[in-house]
Amino acid sequence: MPLYTAGSLKSELNDRGWRLTPQREVILHVFQNLARGKHLSAEDLYNLLQNEGEQISLSTIYRTLKLMARMGILRELELAEGHKHYEINQPYPYHHHHLICVRCNKTIEFKNDSILKTGTKTAKKEGYHLLDCQMTIHAVCPTCQRALLPI
Amino acid sequence: MPLYTAGSLKSELNDRGWRLTPQREVILHVFQNLARGKHLSAEDLYNLLQNEGEQISLSTIYRTLKLMARMGILRELELAEGHKHYEINQPYPYHHHHLICVRCNKTIEFKNDSILKTGTKTAKKEGYHLLDCQMTIHAVCPTCQRALLPI
């Protein structure tokens, strides 16, 4: 899980016959400058770019997010909102995980070094090239436990 | 993560003012009798029931799957197909996790006792009531590493 610059992104793309476009560069830049713990949906990213005066189509955003997740640059998070979120994929010691309330969708980040170790070991054992490893805990938060009415 | 019978499901539902319907009973039964390691999408379950002559609408299936996941009866898995899969939520020592190839979507199940312990501890520390904890590894399988062409 290396950290990318525009240059290293370009060479990794070109090595595979792909191209570095201004759109891809801009999107990488957004994620690299995102506050720690923040993650964006495709729609979020689209709006954010609109507000900055950057005109990138939703199609391109979806394509780029998927591409970068498959390259290991971004992590694809399945939180509780019904659509995917993305964040930059950083190695130890920034690597973290999510605790989600299934009722109110509140999400807490937590760290645990042994998880990444387990992921690395498991992938290696099977001959897989590791891109990302996530632990997701589904639970009911204290507030929703007390308000025991809704689903 | 207790194991449910139709009876215990009924009392847990009734305690909250909800009802045990034949549809819910049938769906629980399907998951309880599923071979270990098998998981179903809403569509899968719908087709399976159709073939058995059970007529349960897709709406009801979606509602029931979500309900049972929120009760902790089922695990909601986000594998690579673009839609959710469900399986019965079994405690140690049947608790397991998934290693997914992001290119061909091949999925391998693996076990690791310490993950469930970490999940339990983390949820407890935050005062959350644990329903499920999953580790998901995104990686590239040996076959797709060799065929280095597609995304």
Place this chain on the structure above:
DNA sequence: CTGCTTATTGCGAATCTTATTTAATAAGCA
């Protein structure tokens, strides 16, 4: 630097999954 090949973009339409609305039904309780 210039031109060529083809990956990539933007747009609109299509698709796929999931949620919602509504009238009819039936579970659970008194």
Place this chain on the structure above:
DNA sequence: TGCTTATTAAATAAGATTCGCAATAAGCAG
């Protein structure tokens, strides 16, 4: 046994993501 209201089926809608295609432009060869 009857009443209240949660639940169902069916149709419709909503939301997220993908696809097809023509126009554009990145990267390579000369």
